[in-house]
Amino acid sequence: MTSVNEAVGAVADGSGDPVAAARLAYEQHARACRQCRADGAHCAVAKHLLRIHNNARRAAGAR
Numbered sequence: 067m068t069s070v071n072e073a074v075g076a077v078a079d080g081s082g083d084p085v086a087a088a089r090l091a092y093e094q095h096a097r098a099c100r101q102c103r104a105d106g107a108h109c110a111v112a113k114h115l116l117r118i119h120n121n122a123r124r125a126a127g128a129r
């Protein structure tokens with residue numbers, strides 16, 4: 067099971083743009099997750115990744 071921890075690890079890596087990394091993690095999940103693809107509804111992991119993306123965006127904007 068690929069998990070939130072892996073995605074978060076990629077984001078926290080610090081290599082490159084954290085906002086882009088967070089969005090990429092979400093997009094990769096949305097593509098790979100059967101639940102997200104089935105009903106277009108966000109599963110718990112997708113929501114978590116979206117929140118990380120929002121936080122990263124907010125942090126970047128606040129700078």
Ligand SMILES: [Zn+2]
Binds near residue numbers: 096099100110
């Ligand atoms: Zn999902």
